[in-house]
Amino acid sequence: MRRVITYGTYDLFHEGHRRLLERAKELGDWLIVGVTTENYDEGRGKLNVRQPLMERIHQVQESGLADEVIIEEYEGQKINDIQKHGVDIFAIGSDWLGKFDYLKDYCEVVYLERTKGVSSTELRNEVGMLNLGVVGTGRIANRFIDEAHFVSGVEITGAWSRNAANVKDFTERHELQLAAGSYDELLDGVDAVYIASPHLTHLDYATTAMKAGKHVLCEKPMAQSEAECQQLYQTADENDVVLLEAIKTAYSPGFQRMVAVARSGSIGDIRSVDATFTKLTHGDLRELDIDQAGGSINELASYPLLAIVKLLGQEYRDLRTVSYRDGAGGVDLYSRMDFVYPHAVASARAGLGVKAEGDLIIGGTSGYLYVPAPWWKTEYFEVRFENQTENKKFYYKFAGDGLRYEIAEFGSMIRRGITDTFRLRRSESAWIARVMDRGRTDALTIG
Numbered sequence: 001m002r003r004v005i006t007y008g009t010y011d012l013f014h015e016g017h018r019r020l021l022e023r024a025k026e027l028g029d030w031l032i033v034g035v036t037t038e039n040y041d042e043g044r045g046k047l048n049v050r051q052p053l054m055e056r057i058h059q060v061q062e063s064g065l066a067d068e069v070i071i072e073e074y075e076g077q078k079i080n081d082i083q084k085h086g087v088d089i090f091a092i093g094s095d096w097l098g099k100f101d102y103l104k105d106y107c108e109v110v111y112l113e114r115t116k117g118v119s120s121t122e123l124r125n126e127v128g129m130l131n132l133g134v135v136g137t138g139r140i141a142n143r144f145i146d147e148a149h150f151v152s153g154v155e156i157t158g159a160w161s162r163n164a165a166n167v168k169d170f171t172e173r174h175e176l177q178l179a180a181g182s183y184d185e186l187l188d189g190v191d192a193v194y195i196a197s198p199h200l201t202h203l204d205y206a207t208t209a210m211k212a213g214k215h216v217l218c219e220k221p222m223a224q225s226e227a228e229c230q231q232l233y234q235t236a237d238e239n240d241v242v243l244l245e246a247i248k249t250a251y252s253p254g255f256q257r258m259v260a261v262a263r264s265g266s267i268g269d270i271r272s273v274d275a276t277f278t279k280l281t282h283g284d285l286r287e288l289d290i291d292q293a294g295g296s297i298n299e300l301a302s303y304p305l306l307a308i309v310k311l312l313g314q315e316y317r318d319l320r321t322v323s324y325r326d327g328a329g330g331v332d333l334y335s336r337m338d339f340v341y342p343h344a345v346a347s348a349r350a351g352l353g354v355k356a357e358g359d360l361i362i363g364g365t366s367g368y369l370y371v372p373a374p375w376w377k378t379e380y381f382e383v384r385f386e387n388q389t390e391n392k393k394f395y396y397k398f399a400g401d402g403l404r405y406e407i408a409e410f411g412s413m414i415r416r417g418i419t420d421t422f423r424l425r426r427s428e429s430a431w432i433a434r435v436m437d438r439g440r441t442d443a444l445t446i447g
Helices: 015-025 038-043 053-062 077-084 101-105 120-124 139-148 164-173 183-188 199-211 226-238 253-263 296-300 302-312 403-416 426-442
Strands: 003-008 030-036 068-072 089-093 108-112 130-135 154-160 192-195 215-219 243-246 270-278 318-325 332-340 345-351 360-364 367-371 380-385 392-395 444-446
Touching: 003 015, 003 077, 015 030, 015 089, 015 108, 030 053, 030 077, 053 068, 068 077, 077 101, 101 108, 130 139, 130 183, 130 403, 139 154, 139 403, 154 164, 154 183, 183 199, 192 199, 192 403, 199 215, 199 226, 215 403, 226 243, 226 426, 243 403, 253 302, 253 367, 253 380, 253 392, 270 296, 270 302, 296 302, 296 318, 296 332, 296 345, 296 426, 302 332, 302 345, 302 360, 302 426, 318 426, 332 426
Parallel strands: 003 030, 003 089, 030 068, 089 108, 130 154, 130 192, 192 215, 215 243, 270 345, 318 444
Antiparallel strands: 270 360, 318 332, 332 345, 360 367, 367 380, 380 392
16 A cells, blocks of 8 residues: 655645645555644744634545545654655645655655646635735745745735746746736736836836735835825725735834834833845846836835834934945945934945945843844844843744745735734835935935
8 A cells, every 4th residue: 555645734725725635645545634733834934824723634634535634743743754654655736846855765755736727716716815916027026936835825826027938937937827918917817916026117017906906015115205105005095905015024023023122111212223234236137227226225225214113103303315326327335324313313224235234223221122134034132231141132933035924914914804004004114115215316425
């Protein structure tokens, strides 16, 4: 008897789950299905699991495909299960290609191709399933699809960009159902879109999608000015859809906890915030093209400005920006934005051609909070005092590239029917757009 084993969360059990189990069952005579616990899912960065464990197990049993169901509770359990149950074949979806090659020392490993014939209509009719289309096929779009696998209730259906060849390659590589020939075709096949196209297209693409009744998750900067940002929110309200800006740090658990600790009075009254995000870039890149809204402020300033607005609020008295530019009329390769608040000061630094320590330091009247680089992927921070024996250290998991957190929040907002979230309020997105616009236009230029 050939014994086959596979694993999954099986939240909101749908036709895609069923067909994958059918293909696994065809590989042998006895199919063992491992269903993951909530704690294990959280530990490996799986978000938005909506159904309790026993309900998910029952759904697998009701499918009639599993000869045996077991529970997966911890990292490394697969090796033990394979040996304990005398497994001959480990089967898993091809979106995990290569991830489980280490199991080849214990049994045959088979990566099952996803069934592209599962239509978006079938999945849309499943309870709670959100069908999402991707606009753009660049670097972050590829990472986005990888991260979406960790968010329950979300299915990436297809993609579109202005380059048809790129769309074909992108959809084949990620095994998506729809390589849309036009933006309208993509919108017809999805419930929502993730916009990862060049900055200057965001306004038009987001507006078109919302007027078609589609929810929108849009990469930062979502708008080039506060007026554009408010225009987008008005369109969202008029069409009863969710619009969310994709600043991943805002939705991560470590960053949210760090803000709460800082604002709780643990370091006294906050008097200064210094946030830096720099990386060195070279070559013929969109980020360095002034005609494509490149430059340090547009590319990176959203993150330090997020920290400042979360910690000090929106009511600053003065803002001064200094930018080092790549020649006359070139992009800003480094910009420093200095704020004066009624009772505090802040500095946001962003650079594409100048490297600096990427940390976040929050100064208070009783102590200070330190987040080491890369602070925008907040996993660890310290609260430090004059008496070092009082120092405290905090640890939080930042899973993967962090995009899963914004996807999870986006899906949760749609499911709950809310249009604003405390993790990144509309007014805060509009504030960031306003400050970036002012920084670009009023900067004192050097170099």
